[in-house]
């Protein structure tokens with residue numbers, strides 16, 4: 001069977017760049033209720049608090065750089081493209097570190113670099129207006145407050161149809177730095193198994209959705225991925 005590869009990344013892929021993960025000590029949700037900052041209800045009840053939280057995260061992007069995991073993933077994608085091997089990188093991360101390393105990910109949970117108008121639907125890429133206390137009006141319809149272009153709890157993730165297409169017939173599935181706690185992404189591993197794919201997980205702690213069928217690679221993504229992806233390229237004959 002021809003190879004078809006899907007890689008899913010989570011917060012752990014960006015941890016080695018200095019961006020906090022969501023769960024665990026020092027995680028982004030620590031000290032904050034998810035529903036205070038990451039739901040449509042929070043945005044309508046207290047937009048200033050939600051805006052401050054996302055403005056802080058947007059501002060943090062200029063202080064971080066892609067790490068060796070992002071670079072290895074971009075090199076992997078390039079090698080596969082050269083061999084015309086179908087490959088999709090899906091990320092739950094809302095940072096832009098995959099792009100800055102040279103990858104072309106599907107951002108299923110949205111992007112910090114993008115803002116969206118709830119009135120007219122316009123999207124605008126903006127990482128200039130970073131004042132935590134000032135909303136940005138829509139450049140198209142002048143609605144006074146663009147929202148973060150982020151998928152909040154209770155909203156439908158982006159790119160689901162492209163992701164489902166990629167998962168169908170997937171022969172190799174890797175999940176990097178994700179706790180397997182948030183659906184639908186947490187369900188991709190099971191879908192991949194059902195497709196008969198080889199499944200590989202890299203993280204620091206075993207995720208809840210791991211089974212004995214999966215290969216588990218423990219360790220920091222920036223340390224583990226360069227060698228792991230080289231090994232996979234050799235196995236699939238794409239070097």
Ligand code: OAD
Nearest residue numbers: 010011012015021022023092177178179203204205220221
């Ligand atoms: P989590 O914070 O839930 O999990 C991070 C995972 O990364 C854990 O499994 C860690 O073991 C692992 N990890 C930490 N540092 C690592 C490193 N240096 N190398 C490799 N692995 C490492 O983050 P996600 O699973 O991405 O959604 O969270 C999923 C979603 O929950 C997020 O996209 C966000 C959040 O609610 C939305 O905002 C919609």
